[in-house]
Amino acid sequence: MSHLRYLCDMSVTRDKLIEAAVVALNQDESATIEQIATMAGVTRRTVHRYFNDRNTLVQECKQTMLQVCNLKMTQAYQSSQQPAIQLENMFYAALEVGIQYSFVKKLFKRNQYTNLVNNQERAYDDVKANWFKLVEILQQQGAIDKKLSIPWIYNLFGGMVDIAIEAQQAGDVARNDIKSFSWTSFKGSIGLQ
Amino acid sequence: MSHLRYLCDMSVTRDKLIEAAVVALNQDESATIEQIATMAGVTRRTVHRYFNDRNTLVQECKQTMLQVCNLKMTQAYQSSQQPAIQLENMFYAALEVGIQYSFVKKLFKRNQYTNLVNNQERAYDDVKANWFKLVEILQQQGAIDKKLSIPWIYNLFGGMVDIAIEAQQAGDVARNDIKSFSWTSFKGSIGLQ
DNA sequence: AATAAATGTCACATTTATGAGTCATTTGCG
DNA sequence: CGCAAATGACTCATAAATGTGACATTTATT
Numbered sequence: 001m002s003h004l005r006y007l008c009d010m011s012v013t014r015d016k017l018i019e020a021a022v023v024a025l026n027q028d029e030s031a032t033i034e035q036i037a038t039m040a041g042v043t044r045r046t047v048h049r050y051f052n053d054r055n056t057l058v059q060e061c062k063q064t065m066l067q068v069c070n071l072k073m074t075q076a077y078q079s080s081q082q083p084a085i086q087l088e089n090m091f092y093a094a095l096e097v098g099i100q101y102s103f104v105k106k107l108f109k110r111n112q113y114t115n116l117v118n119n120q121e122r123a124y125d126d127v128k129a130n131w132f133k134l135v136e137i138l139q140q141q142g143a144i145d146k147k148l149s150i151p152w153i154y155n156l157f158g159g160m161v162d163i164a165i166e167a168q169q170a171g172d173v174a175r176n177d178i179k180s181f182s183w184t185s186f187k188g189s190i191g192l193q
Numbered sequence: 194m195s196h197l198r199y200l201c202d203m204s205v206t207r208d209k210l211i212e213a214a215v216v217a218l219n220q221d222e223s224a225t226i227e228q229i230a231t232m233a234g235v236t237r238r239t240v241h242r243y244f245n246d247r248n249t250l251v252q253e254c255k256q257t258m259l260q261v262c263n264l265k266m267t268q269a270y271q272s273s274q275q276p277a278i279q280l281e282n283m284f285y286a287a288l289e290v291g292i293q294y295s296f297v298k299k300l301f302k303r304n305q306y307t308n309l310v311n312n313q314e315r316a317y318d319d320v321k322a323n324w325f326k327l328v329e330i331l332q333q334q335g336a337i338d339k340k341l342s343i344p345w346i347y348n349l350f351g352g353m354v355d356i357a358i359e360a361q362q363a364g365d366v367a368r369n370d371i372k373s374f375s376w377t378s379f380k381g382s383i384g385l386q
Numbered sequence: 387a388a389t390a391a392a393t394g395t396c397a398c399a400t401t402t403a404t405g406a407g408t409c410a411t412t413t414g415c416g
Numbered sequence: 417c418g419c420a421a422a423t424g425a426c427t428c429a430t431a432a433a434t435g436t437g438a439c440a441t442t443t444a445t446t
Contacts, residue, residue, distance in 0.1 A: 010391085010392075013392080013393090028221070028222050028223055029221050029223075030221055030222075030223035030224070031223070032432090032433060032434085033433080033434070033435095034433080034434095042393075042394090043393070043394055043395080044433095044434085044435095045393080045394070045395080045396095045436090046392085046393060046394080048434085048435065048436075049392090049393085052435085053434080053435070054433095054434075054435095109359070109363065145377070145381070147373075147374075147377065148374055148377065148378070149366060149367070149370065149374070151360070151363075151365040151366050152360060152366045152370070152371075152374045152378075154365075155356050155359055155360045155363070155365075155366065156356055156378055159352060159353070159355060159356035159359065160352070162352060162355070163348050163349060163352035166302070166348055166352065167344070167345060167348045170302065170344075170348070172344040172347075172348075173342060173344050173345045173348065174342070177342065177345070178345075180340075181340075181341055181342070181345045184338070184340065184341065185341070185345075185349055185382035185383070186382070188338070188381040188382045188383070188384055189378035189379070189381045189382035190378070190381070191381055206422080206423085225402090225403060225404085226403080226404070226405090227403075227404095235423075235424085236423070236424055236425080237403095237404085237405095238405095238406085238423080238424070238425080238426095239422085239423060239424080241404085241405060241406070242406095242422085242423085245405085246404080246405070247403095247404070247405090
């Protein structure tokens with residue numbers, strides 16, 4: 001056990017593969033192993049060495065992404081006591097884990113109410129419940145446009161992250177501007193003071 | 194030639210297949226012919242009767258969707274002389290052809306600058322150019338937040354359509370609310386007075 | 387330089403997707 | 417009803433994607 005991982009350490013490649021798979025699957029949910037391997041800069045055979053089959057890889061992506069998002073979002077939620085600040089920090093957290101967040105969102109969009117309820121998924125429900133509470137409070141205070149429904153605002157929140165990702169991938173919006181642009185736009189879209 | 198098309202008229206089935214393919218491909222760009230057929234409520238064999246191969250079907254989807262979007266967006270652009278009204282009507286037009294618009298957007302996101310430049314694609318460039326002019330005018334007038342860049346606003350415009358589609362598909366936002374919610378939110382997101 | 391780990395290359399079996407032919411059945415119409 | 421168009425059900429051939437094994441090559445560590 002070294003204090004620093006080797007560059008060719010297996011766990012590094014493993015993480016790299018999951019990361020590449022998330023990017024590929026986020027853009028094309030039927031992406032082939034070949035495409036994922038190419039994106040990760042390895043051979044298809046290497047992917048098969050780390051994951052028995054395609055489904056295993058996909059499942060690992062789901063678990064890992066859920067874990068990452070739950071952690072980041074929970075930290076953001078606990079970063080303050082003021083709903084407006086909490087919401088803003090949760091937005092930034094979602095932006096930071098952009099593609100992961102988008103992946104998790106799609107995950108729950110498709111398999112809604114499967115019987116695959118595990119700890120991570122329950123934790124995600126908690127995160128979502130906390131988010132809903134925040135928006136409810138802000139709306140009751142009149143800080144958020146009362147004409148908009150909370151489910152709509154939830155869709156907006158996730159959708160704005162996707163817009164930020166797309167803008168970044170398209171490359172036509174300066175990378176440094178994206179964070180401020182997207183928060184400004186999200187704030188405006190819900191009429192937040 | 195009857196004034197009313199038969200229910201089993203070929204062109205009806207053909208249109209139905211294209212429509213189903215657009216929905217399927219919009220959600221999974223690698224959707225199989227089987228999935229598309231299922232979505233259209235026909236057999237895979239039927240799809241093959243109308244389109245020689247998968248690529249032909251995809252190409253036809255692109256052409257048809259481009260045509261539909263160009264028409265609707267151009268009509269909306271020409272519906273007024275006031276930039277703010279024109280923009281609003283273009284937004285509604287994009288919403289009306291929601292999935293088609295989203296499809297076309299993805300189309301141009303991937304194959305940017307291919308050599309497949311045909312009439313429809315040139316027309317799309319015109320539509321886009323007109324849209325840009327509107328936003329530029331509004332921003333110079335101070336009617337739109339000057340801190341936001343126009344490419345960002347363009348991404349927002351298309352992204353808001355996607356959010357509306359998702360909200361509708363998820364079913365957690367009342368169908369009648371979606372039009373007003375999304376315009377309200379888009380307006381707010383760009384700081385439009 | 388020697389060693390071990392990690393990855394690449396090739397070869398092959400299995401599965402899945404695609405495209406197309408044939409014939410029976412359904413559907414809308416006169 | 418009876419006709420003709422449209423579709424479904426079944427079939428097969430080919431192509432693409434997946435999963436594995438054996439071995440060569442590269443890479444990092446000692």
